[in-house]
Amino acid sequence: QKEVEQNSGPLSVPEGAIASLNCTYSDRGSQSFFWYRQYSGKSPELIMSIYSNGDKEDGRFTAQLNKASQYVSLLIRDSQPSDSATYLCAVKGTDKLIFGTGTRLQVFP
Amino acid sequence: KAGVTQTPRYLIKTRGQQVTLSCSPISGHRSVSWYQQTPGQGLQFLFEYFSETQRNKGNFPGRFSGRQFSNSRSEMNVSTLELGDSALYLCASSLLGSNYEQYFGPGTRLTVT
Numbered sequence: 001q002k003e004v005e006q007n008s009g010p011l012s013v014p015e016g017a018i019a020s021l022n023c024t025y026s027d028r029g030s031q032s033f034f035w036y037r038q039y040s041g042k043s044p045e046l047i048m049s050i051y052s053n054g055d056k057e058d059g060r061f062t063a064q065l066n067k068a069s070q071y072v073s074l075l076i077r078d079s080q081p082s083d084s085a086t087y088l089c090a091v092k093g094t095d096k097l098i099f100g101t102g103t104r105l106q107v108f109p
Numbered sequence: 110k111a112g113v114t115q116t117p118r119y120l121i122k123t124r125g126q127q128v129t130l131s132c133s134p135i136s137g138h139r140s141v142s143w144y145q146q147t148p149g150q151g152l153q154f155l156f157e158y159f160s161e162t163q164r165n166k167g168n169f170p171g172r173f174s175g176r177q178f179s180n181s182r183s184e185m186n187v188s189t190l191e192l193g194d195s196a197l198y199l200c201a202s203s204l205l206g207s208n209y210e211q212y213f214g215p216g217t218r219l220t221v222t
Contacts, residue, residue: 032208043199043213044152088152095165097142097207099152 003027004091006100013107019076021103023089026070032092033065035074038102039085047087048074079107111136113202113214121220127188130217134181134202140164141183142207143175146197146216155198157207158183164206187219195221 005024013019021035032051036044048063050056050072056063062075072091076083086102114133122128134141143155154167158177175185181202187194197218201211 034210036213043197043216046210046212049210092208096154096157096167097211098154099144101151 002100003093003098004089004100006087006089006103008101009104010106011103013079013105015079015081015107015109017079017107019079019083019105019107021074021076021087021089021105023072023074023091023100024070025072025089025091025098027091027093027098028067028070030067030070030091030093032097033063033072034090034092034097035061035063035072036088036090036099037083037085038088044088076105079105081107081109083107113200113212115198115200115214115217117217118215119218119220121222122190123222124190124192126190127186128190128219130185130187130198130200130219132183132185132200132202132214134183134200135212138202138204138212139181140203140206140211141177141181142201142203142211143183143185144199144201145169146199147195152199155185159206190221192221195219 035048038044050063064073088102089100140159142157157164177183199216201213203211
């Protein structure tokens, strides 16, 4: 079992829809969770961080964390073509930040 | 505030050579982490430095080493390069360490021939 798992996609959503990206992790002791966006040929860009159970909203983005289910998700409301990118989930384990392989999101007009 | 900078941006080396990559963190950030990104393995953690001390190390061979200077700038060295070392090397800086938000530099694209 991978330490951080994401569906590789692509996840295709129409412009204006809600995109839902999911991530599961294996280390129950994990305390810090992050979502990064990476455009092709660019470096990852931090979108959201979340540390406690529940929802955290920032503009069109909402991160959701459920530690009991070892599950973290990212919702993108009113998706735009410019949101098309790979979204990386990252989980801070005991000693290092572990990244999932990413979900490729495609938003079509 | 200036972001994380990495030099050089591109490198082509021959198998068996060594290479040194440099990273300057965001001003005030004391933590620098290094990652290797390849299409097959994704983003893999190499090591983290905080106030000139290596805090954590990933599962990479001893050919990969790093250090951090008193001004928080960091260097990563890879000796005896192998073809499989071809990758995008990314550094990320954080104010307090990798438990908290990290911000990535643009990366160094290393090609080993």
